[in-house]
Amino acid sequence: MEGNESLNSAMRESGLTQVELTDKVNTHLICAGHEGTVSDRTVRNWLTGKTRWPHPRQREALEAVFGCTAEELGFSPPARRRRPSTPAEDAVRRRNFLTAASGTTASVVVPFVGAPHRAGTSDVIRLRSGLDALMALDDTRGGHEGLEQAALAGAAEALEKQKLGAAQRVRLRLFSVAADYTATAAWSALDARQPDRAYALLGKALYLAGMGQDPMAELRVWNSYAMLAHQRGEHVAAVDSAQAAQSTSITKRDHLFASLAHARTAIGHSNLGDRQAAIRSLGYAQEALGKADPDQPRPSWIAFYGPAELTAMTAIVRDRIGDSAEVEAASHKALGTIPKQFRRNRALATTRLALAQLHQRDIDQACSTASSVFELMKGSPIPGRMRSLLGDFYRDLITLAPDATVAQEWGDRYRAEWRRA
Template sequence: MEANEDLISALTEAGFTQAELADVVNEYLRDHGHEGTVSDRTVRHWLTGKTRWPHPRQREALEAVFGSTAEDLGFIRPAGRSSPTSEPEQPLRRRNFLIATTGTAATVVSPLSARPSTVGISDVIRLRSGLDALMFIDDTRGGHETLERAALSGATEALDMQHQAASQRIRQRLFSVAADYTATAAWSALDARHSDRAEQHLHQALYLAGMAQDPVVELRVWNSYAMLAHQRQHFTQAVDSAQAAQATAITRRDPLFASLAHARTAVGHSNLGDRQAALRSLGYAAEALEKAEPQQPRPSWIAFYGPAELNAITAIVRDRIGDAAEAEAASHQALSTIPQQFRRNRALATTRLALAQLHQRDIEQACATAATVFPMMSSNPIPGRMRSLLGDYYRDLITLAPKAPVTREWGDRYRLEWSRA
């Protein structure tokens, strides 16, 4: 029995859990006059390949949800059965979200017909698809005010739906979506180094995550709190926030989230100069990551985290505890595996590589490496967090090699790029 990789991929892309897919299929069935009997177990049988050709009504519902034929979703038609002549319905999760033509924000597009007075799972899916669009923009460009405003708009729409008729489960999911949008706005402000706005959004996101009883968003918020505390150089608070992320319920169910929380704790310990605690947390992060199932459906915001990002975080920790050679090696490992679409993260890892080289007194190589960051981000302004890191590099360069010709040359390039930002 082989797993249905196509359905797993579609589920992951949509950001569904097994329970959510069961709910949306059941909603479709009920809307079309049938009894909704799909359970988590049914979905698990689809994903594992135990059920290779679902019931006709279930296939119809799956095709409507994903906008793909049953065969495209990885199901295998029994021999002798003819193919359907109808086209699958446009996917519910994509129907009303589009990327704005400027490519800088996600825009909620109202459906052609008036919205029903009752809110259902398809509305939740529609809203969640907009989060995927925002995270794609963040991966390439980084945080900026347009992205922040778009995220807050998505949160407002989700909260406004609370005024319509909905089941308690749908209300919780609307709170969850609003929390995720607000956390995205907070992350955008954090990446742009607008710390006061980031903190305001994080407070609201944590409240909404509590209303939703959503431990995944809670972990996301605490992870961002740890990064905010680092920006403010409140390093003890950064450790406390990362440990709060460790304590969320999702870390007991999914080791990938546990790994991220341990990695963030390691950064906090390294900033406090606690070498042993930092390395111990890195070890816990690596152990947890080995246990994680890569194909498990997860929200799009966590897509950045995996072995490549753990290597990038390892580079940060190693450099801060004085292991510059190990930091350089970890940076090379990260850059060899960070996917190309994560352009901002690749630029950050490259700057970390330059810092590790600089701290080994390899001045010319460090400057050559750091100079490659600017063309990586040439099509967009450099986000505030990256500007700050490049500023750290320049200060260390001036301290270590104040009179070297390459220092003067790099400084001229640095100021020129800054004037264009």
């Protein structure tokens, strides 16, 4: 039996594994109102040539995934085919997706009427969709208790689903989803400056990532461990955690993840005062980012990272090794490119810019820039990590210009916003 080399080549060019192709085809099927019935075995049959002409719905989904015809993917219709029948679809077997009104919890699937529910690919897709909604909320508002609780609820549901007699591949994906939800809860606690809770949740997330055999989730957890270690002033541990992120297998397959791990390592070195190591790691991060494919499918949590975020992280490194002028330039560049939907990240970069201006003794401009952070976050409480950074600004301000009128006015505004937050 001859294998399907055309499909195999298309998968290699797209960077898709058999599992990832299964998920993508099922996603298209479900979005079109059909059941996601494609399995790993289905894909193997396509690749080995056992299935030479997939079902029409599967062909349409494959064509959508790869952007070419089924024939171009190496499939060929049988010489004589019966005209396909078109029976009316059984409405009882349709899947109905309902989105929660708050936008902070996962959507719900209505199970088959009269049949015991068995976890499947559609459950994985639905839960990941809910995770995407939580990440969008984090991008706008930052970490807070509601986000953390919604993420923990998503993790609990994923773990319940994996007990329902699912196939092994589905169980692994459900563990992976639970790891991402738990890592999201941990991140929310970290952003809210709740280090003890964040630490406990990161331990659970790392365990679940291992159970799901998910190196992307593992890297995410180590990245958060590095940030948490910085919050605690444990800068050696921060470097160690960032280097653990570098060692995950996903960094060998996707340069974007490698870039993030090197950038996080650079911040760790800068906190230790190791200028040479920090600049070297920044160089590695920039080199890896230049090799990354921006169109490669990735989980929603990594959407924040790209050239703009690396520039913002460069500003942090430059600030900590004493290059204030370069900090200001990098911060301006980052703010010019960070997408508007990442409101929390824009506010953090703005605070970094204000600090750089302050350290150059441009007091009036620094206070004006720092005040704009309150406008950026208007309508939402300021998350703990940002409050801490604004506190750093205020302490430096009263140290450098304790008697300046503009500094006193900014202090009044800061205290008023602090009470409101």
